[in-house]
Amino acid sequence: MQKYDVIIIGAGPAGLAAAIYTSRAALSTLVVDESSAGGQVKTTYHVANYPGFVEPIAGHELAGNMREQAEKYGTKFKLAADVTALHLSDQEKWAELDNEDKYTAEFVIIATGSSPRLLNIPGEKDYKGSGVSYCATCDGEFYKDKDIFVIGGGNSAMEESLLLLQFVKSITVIHQFDKLQAEKITADKVTTNPKVDILWSHEPRAFYKKENKMVVEAENLKTHKRIRLERDGIFIFVGLVPNSAFLKNVPIQLTKYGYIITGPQMETNIRGVYAAGDVRDKRHRQITIAVGDGTTAALEVIKHNLN
Amino acid sequence: MLQTNLEHIESEEQLKELIENNEKVAVCCGRMGPMCIPVYDIFEILQGNYPDIQFRDMDFDIPSAAIIKGLPECQKFFGLPFTIYYRNGKVVKATSSIQSAKEVKIVIDEVFA
Numbered sequence: 001m002q003k004y005d006v007i008i009i010g011a012g013p014a015g016l017a018a019a020i021y022t023s024r025a026a027l028s029t030l031v032v033d034e035s036s037a038g039g040q041v042k043t044t045y046h047v048a049n050y051p052g053f054v055e056p057i058a059g060h061e062l063a064g065n066m067r068e069q070a071e072k073y074g075t076k077f078k079l080a081a082d083v084t085a086l087h088l089s090d091q092e093k094w095a096e097l098d099n100e101d102k103y104t105a106e107f108v109i110i111a112t113g114s115s116p117r118l119l120n121i122p123g124e125k126d127y128k129g130s131g132v133s134y135c136a137t138c139d140g141e142f143y144k145d146k147d148i149f150v151i152g153g154g155n156s157a158m159e160e161s162l163l164l165l166q167f168v169k170s171i172t173v174i175h176q177f178d179k180l181q182a183e184k185i186t187a188d189k190v191t192t193n194p195k196v197d198i199l200w201s202h203e204p205r206a207f208y209k210k211e212n213k214m215v216v217e218a219e220n221l222k223t224h225k226r227i228r229l230e231r232d233g234i235f236i237f238v239g240l241v242p243n244s245a246f247l248k249n250v251p252i253q254l255t256k257y258g259y260i261i262t263g264p265q266m267e268t269n270i271r272g273v274y275a276a277g278d279v280r281d282k283r284h285r286q287i288t289i290a291v292g293d294g295t296t297a298a299l300e301v302i303k304h305n306l307n
Numbered sequence: 308m309l310q311t312n313l314e315h316i317e318s319e320e321q322l323k324e325l326i327e328n329n330e331k332v333a334v335c336c337g338r339m340g341p342m343c344i345p346v347y348d349i350f351e352i353l354q355g356n357y358p359d360i361q362f363r364d365m366d367f368d369i370p371s372a373a374i375i376k377g378l379p380e381c382q383k384f385f386g387l388p389f390t391i392y393y394r395n396g397k398v399v400k401a402t403s404s405i406q407s408a409k410e411v412k413i414v415i416d417e418v419f420a
Contacts, residue, residue, distance in 0.1 A: 035408050036348030043341035060310075060344045080352040080408035129386030129403025138342040139404075142385040233385060 012039020014277025015111035017294030038063025123207030337388025
């Protein structure tokens with residue numbers, strides 16, 4: 001078992017900010033992530049609201065800088081590595097990666113962030129990239145002059161719809177409520193566009209293909225009647241979920257939605273275990289806030305290590 | 308031009324030569340977009356773990372990318388990136404859209420074992 005002072009699970013802005021602080025404080029620091037470093041920031045085209053950058057910076061560049069900064073101070077990384085076993089208690093903390101190596105530490109910071117929510121209905125995974133998409137800027141042009149569905153009615157669904165309207169012939173928005181949750185200014189731009197119609201109070205139950213068309217089987221949530229509609233493609237934007245499933249066998253307190261409950265210093269109910277960033281239960285989720293969370297958690301670790 | 312640390316494929320000839328001279332080749336063809344960058348990053352990490360596999364990327368918008376876009380396996384793809392796995396010069400797997408590290412490792416273990 002390899003020993004570190006701190007293990008940080010998650011290499012997004014919260015985890016990397018924490019790593020910069022703990023490494024600079026000469027604590028041996030291991031950052032683990034099931035993917036590459038950067039979290040959701042690396043998949044953001046431009047970041048315009050991160051202080052210190054007068055002009056917007058590419059998300060992957062900002063993420064790369066954060067990783068490089070942490071490495072410069074001695075942080076070690078295990079990337080594209082799954083946490084296959086995890087033990088967190090007041091007395092002992094260890095993580096097993098990829099069913100092989102085990103790592104232990106006195107302190108653990110969980111900063112696994114959140115991911116786009118999947119609908120988890122039949123056909124969704126089968127047609128990812130061949131009829132089902134999650135990114136308007138990436139895949140919109142494949143649907144030039146075509147008819148598509150957008151699933152969702154929040155900010156991301158409406159913002160992505162505005163992008164898609166530059167390409168497509170029509171959008172049918174499928175939304176589970178009878179009112180959009182998006183900010184009014186964005187929602188109005190979408191709903192007043194003649195290329196858009198909305199199927200209210202419906203939820204998709206299955207996707208399948210009929211020749212070259214994608215078929216959505218949708219249920220009316222008021223009458224429970226199901227209908228089938230055909231379009232050329234489906235774009236899904238139904239919010240985010242915390243990446244906390246790997247904690248299912250750990251006695252850490254979560255909200256009913258899976259977010260980690262912390263105190264103001266990012267402490268969880270387990271001594272020496274902290275949570276930071278989007279995986280933590282809080283009202284606002286921004287890069288700057290994640291960085292602040294990571295910094296707070298790291299400073300707490302540094303303080304308790306000195307004690 | 309893709310801003311990655313992978314070696315780039317910039318011509319059809321380069322790709323042909325690569326797959327002719329290497330048993331195992333993986334090529335991620337995309338842009339610097341949200342669905343593509345994670346896959347390039349995963350390739351960068353995995354190339355250290357799988358030295359027998361040649362990991363490359365290719366800009367989706369250069370004319371030579373027609374060699375990828377024209378593959379029969381890609382004709383029903385509507386999501387970037389297009390990721391192609393070649394073994395002994397032949398396509399053995401092709402995926403479309405973002406893939407997690409776990410998904411890429413499953414494909415590698417399946418087609419390059």
